[in-house]
Amino acid sequence: MNNENIIEIKDLKKTYENGVIKALDGINLEIKKGESVSIIGPSGSGKSTLLNMIGALDKADEGSINVAGIDLMQENDLSDFRLNEIGFVFQLHNLIPNLTVLENVQTPLIETVISNKKMEERALKILKSVNLADKINQKPTKLSGGERQRVAIARALVNHPSIILADEPTGALDSKTQDVILDLLLDIHKQENVTLIMVTHEHDVANKAERSIYVLDGKIKEIKKN
Ligand SMILES: Nc1ncnc2c1ncn2[C@@H]1O[C@H](COP(=O)(O)OP(=O)(O)OP(=O)(O)O)[C@@H](O)[C@H]1O
Ligand SMILES: [Mg+2]
Incomplete structure (x- = not known):
């Protein structure tokens, strides 16, 4: 593995329904540490499947x-x-409705050895950075869509x-x-040197990443430098 690359994918394949649906049909892709990349392509082309493979939410059939x-x-054991x-940010931010904002952000830390006090400190710091310091004790159902998405981002970063x-x-x-959410993700990517991979349908959103990857029928059709 090239040291600069944080992700290396070769001939990756994933089918569903006993091979009838070729969700990924031979993906080859390298992503550098600290890079920002957007994934675009029509509905059903395999974007989410690819993201789920990278995040080890699901396993591929073939390839590396x-x-x-x-x-x-x-x-x-990939836990x-x-x-x-x-850090995963989903479209429908799946926050836990009966937990407060602060508690939601701490959920990924529950299985770590970090003390409760440290967990809360970290969650608070991140919530401040996404401008939600005044909402920490609120339940997600009382927040706007953008605020919920900022909680989801804080949770992904904690x-x-x-x-x-x-x-x-x-x-x-x-x-x-x-635009606010996108700029927030791009800021975090720059400041913390985090590798950012985002799936989007919007071309102006996609163009803000360093490279755009166009997926069609489970294959990469084009990679464009922005
Ligand atoms: N769990 C599953 N079981 C069966 N088929 C699936 C499953 N998940 C995805 N697929 C199929 O695999 C293909 C790729 O799906 P995927 O969710 O990766 O598309 P996508 O590019 O993210 O689309 P969208 O833009 O609509 O989110 C589609 O044909 C979809 O129906
Ligand atoms: Mg999808």
Whole structure:
């Protein structure tokens, strides 16, 4: 593995429904440490599947995928990998409704050895950085869409992951809030040198990343430098 690359994927394949659906049909991709990349392509082309493979939420059928020095096809216990290396931001921010903002952000830390006091300190610091210091005791149901998405970003960052995977992080938001969330992700990427990979349908969003990867029918059709 090239030292500069945090992700190396070769001939990766994933099918569903006993091979009928070729969600990923031979993906080859290298991503450098600290890079920002957008993934674009039509609905059903395999974008989320690719992201889920990188985050080890699901396993590929064939090929190789190495992320942050871990061979994801060989390694069986990937819980530490997910906990330490990956911050996931989903489209529908799946926050836990009966927990407060502060508690939601702390959930990824519960399985670590970090003390309760440290957990709270970290969550508070990150919530301040996404401008939600005044909402920490609020429940997610009382927040706006953009505020919820900022909580989801804070939660994805609380472990100091080396890679942020964002699956249409701004898809459910109005265009002004989209820009705020996107700039926030890009700022964090720059300041903390975190690798950022985001799936998006919006071309102006995609163009803000250093490279755009166009996926069609489970294959990479084009990689463009922005
Ligand atoms: N768990 C699953 N079981 C069966 N088929 C699936 C599953 N997940 C995805 N697929 C299929 O795999 C293909 C790729 O899906 P994927 O979710 O990766 O697309 P996508 O590019 O993220 O689309 P969208 O832009 O709509 O989110 C699609 O044909 C989809 O129907
Ligand atoms: Mg998707």
